[in-house]
Amino acid sequence: MSSKDSPAAPVEREKTTGLHKGDIVPGVAKVDPIIIADGIRRTFGGLTAVNVDHVEIPRNAITALIGPNGAGKTTLFNLLTGFDKPDAGKWTFDGHSLAGMGAHKVARLGQVRTFQLTKALGLLTVLENMKLGAKDQIGENIFRGMIPSLWRKQEAEIEERAIVLLKKFKLDAKSSDFAASLSGGQRKLLEMARALMSQPTLVMLDEPMAGVNPALTQSLLDHILDLKDEGMTVLFVEHDMHMVRHIADWVIVMAEGQVVAEGPPDQVMKNQAVIDAYLGSHQDVDLGVVTGRIEGELNTAAIDLAEEVKELDANIAKRKETGK
């Protein structure tokens, strides 16, 4: 763990490299893949939400899944975790074929996920939320549940583990409060901590940073980096490019249901296909500077953008005139 109790300056941690075999193309083979997916298709009526020919997720690395809205990222997440069934395709996790397997069985294999819209169990306490995450509980059988002597010992162990995790996520002071009383960011933390209670090998986070304030972002990032240090694999969907650049070892870009590019973050973000599909050519420009609301230096890209905006405005004005 890098950050203890004091909010020390974030330690730059080394990225994992050398994850792929051969040339980097969409669907490139990995040295040690944890998920291998083939020919996954999911359609909603006439819309093809996901159409992935081949993709591999590297083990013990942090992989980011990015792409514009509607690219099929969350749908792919749902398919991989058994929350949705594909029309076609097969995929394996850690050597187990997951096709047609229900969500709870997937989770038991050690592939645990969180949700884009946080699902804290509001009327359970924070501690109960945590304990629910633990796997293979004796007392979760209705008959054995009625005899406390069978599960007390395990329950105590689970509680101990839960408290350690809650401390780490700075939620220990809240452990006896209803989860409904937590703030949005705290719920994100709780959901992640709860997922870790099941001691997963692959953690799948759907937009872990959405709605989290900048101060909390840093600690969440550290938590995600810690997961890798502890030997877990992380796959996450995120729109925040700074975060992706900062923590991801590998980036997979989706657009219109397909994997359009992948590679190490700094390379992917220079890829013209990715810039066109998702980032836009002015990703590093402060909009406030372009519009003149904020004093600042306009770099060449911003000047280009400002000119483009002017041009567009002129076009619109012209069209209005000719329209009349």
Added chain:
Amino acid sequence: MDILQILSNTGSSLIAPATIGYALAALGLAMHFGFTGLLNMGMAAFMAIGAYGYAISILTFGFPWWGGMLVGIGGSLVFALILGIPTLRLRGDYLAIVTIAAAEVVRLLFLTTTFDKYTGSADGLSGYHASFRSFNPIPDGTYGFGPWEYNANGWWVRIFGIAVLALAAFILWAVMRSPWGRVIKGIREDEDAVRALGKNVFSYKLQSLMLGGVFGAMGGIIYALPASVNPGVYVTSLTFFVYTALLLGGAATIFGPIIGSVIFWGVQTLLSNLLPALVNIGVLPFMTTTQSQTVRFILVGVALMLLVIYRPQGILGNKKELTFVK
């Protein structure tokens, strides 16, 4: 107006078999609705299956009383499976619609003349008491004081009913404090989150439906134990009355359903005695004694509405734990 008689009737209703039957059914609904979040609107069917299972197996097949009860419980387990397997994948409100329909199907099956030989159709069933009474350990005679004065058979039914109720409450308490109960409450909050943690949500919901269904069936049996099985009892409004009792006491509590049933029946009996008496002495000149019996049910409906709006957690519920506020 005989105030003493009115109070005596009211007092007697507090431990009447009907009250105990309602309390058991309300415990079942606490399991379904309060803890698991299953909006089961077909509790009347579980009660009917319990009561008919008990009566038919004694009258037609000559079972002893405990055999009849086992048949009633077994019937409710089978019904829970048949009801649950296709419907538990539905979202809450759809489940309510399907269960209400299933309960009507069950009631009409018991009512139809096709099976008159077994079910007595509209006449219902009676005369199945011999076996249960033959196990009565209480010597003949009348016991008790004040409003609670019953003969040996009356006490035997009540003591048996209270024992069953206590056992059911204990079982509910024991399972809800266990990790099993934690999963169940998690499902009430968000079943996808629980599924993502590796729990077989469908199986848990089915178990909940079966356990609550058994409580409902026992409620139906206790309700029918002292007198007869009457098909007019197991109508949809029975389910609503049991919900009223449940919400009155507190949906996500153990003792709430019991206290709720006792209060529900106490107030019902009080009103059914008091209102006609008030009409007779001319205090309520705008209605007849017959109308006053209907007014009683209107008041129940109003009470249910007020409860849900102003005190959704019930008498015993934790104020923070509002089942309706999401």
